[in-house]
Amino acid sequence: MTLLVPALSAFQRRVDRICRVHRGIIILIGGLRRELRDELDQEIRQIPYLTKRPLLDLMNSRLEGIRQFDEDLGLIASHDEYLQVAEEAIENPSDLLFIPKHYIDTKLFKRFDKVYARWQQHAPHVRFGIDARGVLPFTGAEVEWRLLEAGLFEDLASLWNETHSAVTDGKGTTAAARIPGKRFRALQHSTIRAVFALLEGYINGIGVNVQWTFDLSAMRADDVEMLTERSADGSRTRYKRFRDKALQYPKIALGAQHPPIQETDADLALILQRERDWRDAVMHPTPLLEEERPLLREQVFFETSIDDLAALVDAAISFIRKVDTALGGNFGRVSIWIHDRQADGRFADEVFF
Numbered sequence: 035m036t037l038l039v040p041a042l043s044a045f046q047r048r049v050d051r052i053c054r055v056h057r058g059i060i061i062l063i064g065g066l067r068r069e070l071r072d073e074l075d076q077e078i079r080q081i082p083y084l085t086k087r088p089l090l091d092l093m094n095s096r097l098e099g100i101r102q103f104d105e106d107l108g109l110i111a112s113h114d115e116y117l118q119v120a121e122e123a124i125e126n127p128s129d130l131l132f133i134p135k136h137y138i139d140t141k142l143f144k145r146f147d148k149v150y151a152r153w154q155q156h157a158p159h160v161r162f163g164i165d166a167r168g169v170l171p172f173t174g175a176e177v178e179w180r181l182l183e184a185g186l187f188e189d190l191a192s193l194w195n196e197t198h199s200a201v202t203d204g205k206g207t208t209a210a211a212r213i214p215g216k217r218f219r220a221l222q223h224s225t226i227r228a229v230f231a232l233l234e235g236y237i238n239g240i241g242v243n244v245q246w247t248f249d250l251s252a253m254r255a256d257d258v259e260m261l262t263e264r265s266a267d268g269s270r271t272r273y274k275r276f277r278d279k280a281l282q283y284p285k286i287a288l289g290a291q292h293p294p295i296q297e298t299d300a301d302l303a304l305i306l307q308r309e310r311d312w313r314d315a316v317m318h319p320t321p322l323l324e325e326e327r328p329l330l331r332e333q334v335f336f337e338t339s340i341d342d343l344a345a346l347v348d349a350a351i352s353f354i355r356k357v358d359t360a361l362g363g364n365f366g367r368v369s370i371w372i373h374d375r376q377a378d379g380r381f382a383d384e385v386f387f
Contacts, residue, residue: 040082049093050081055113056096058120059103062133062142063149065165067174108144116142123166130163130170132180136246138162150177157181157366158243183236184371190228191373191381194347197221198380201340222338223316229350230313233305234276236354236368240283243365257286277306284357287364294360301353308346312338348375 042050057074060066066074081089103109109116119142123131136158138146147153156179163178172178197218204215241261250258255266260282263273274282280302281293288294295302311327315334323330351372358368373385 065173071168132161186232301349
């Protein structure tokens with residue numbers, strides 16, 4: 035038999051809203067442990083059956099909780115906005131609703147570092163996962179975060195470890211004995227792609243951070259075009275090369291006259307050389323003989339040294355660290371997600387934790 039819920043009075047609706055706002059703020063801070071979530075949900079369900087005195091006590095208690103959140107974290111949005119974001123998160127079909135750090139800093143809380151100690155180490159475009167329904171076991175205890183370049187680095191680390199384990203000569207083999215060598219070569223190609231995906235993702239992240247945190251209307255037109263990869267009127271796409279982004283994005287971010295990392299830097303020089311020699315070979319393969327290229331793309335495809343590949347992987351990591359150092363923590367720190375290879379040549383398991 036279905037139980038009918040009594041219609042709410044005006045005062046009950048007010049208390050219901052305040053309780054939902056309080057619950058919503060907690061959800062947006064990082065979520066509720068299952069037992070506390072059940073307690074607050076049950077509290078809201080009981081509102082239609084409470085008399086005035088218990089309702090008044092409940093309202094005052096939750097208002098005090100909201101006031102304390104404001105004192106500690108600095109609430110930016112209106113009560114209705116917190117409620118709306120939380121309710122939309124609850125209705126979201128995904129287990130986690132990912133919200134950018136920049137949005138949290140500018141639209142929700144002034145001092146979120148009071149909740150999350152490493153907050154300032156994260157870039158503005160890092161997304162934090164909100165478990166609005168309280169279904170995941172870590173909710174209320176840990177904060178899940180997602181960063182594109184960190185994921186790209188994990189891809190690279192995973193592929194490199196597989197490549198490192200698959201090293202084989204393969205010379206003189208026939209039939210099935212050739213399979214390990216071909217698997218090794220395929221892993222090398224995937225690792226090369228992963229290196230340049232990581233570099234592109236990292237540099238593009240800097241570009242997004244600048245767009246989100248700077249006043250583009252006050253910037254030079256050519257800098258805006260470089261960042262947005264669009265013409266001044268926005269009508270045409272104007273894609274930029276990795277080289278130009280690598281030089282210009284950090285310079286724009288710092289408001290500097292010259293790029294902090296020059297093209298003569300050993301790591302960037304190697305990356306740019308391998309971009310032409312290797313990335314083109316695996317992304318735009320051709321058997322064509324090209325007079326301006328010292329290496330045939332086809333030759334690179336079939337003959338890549340594992341030692342040279344290791345040098346490229348290390349150069350990519352070193353270059354990213356140099357850019358991060360030059361930026362001085364303006365957009366977080368890469369140390370929370372990037373790692374060097376170990377003495378045995380592999381990436382540690384902790385990379386993936």
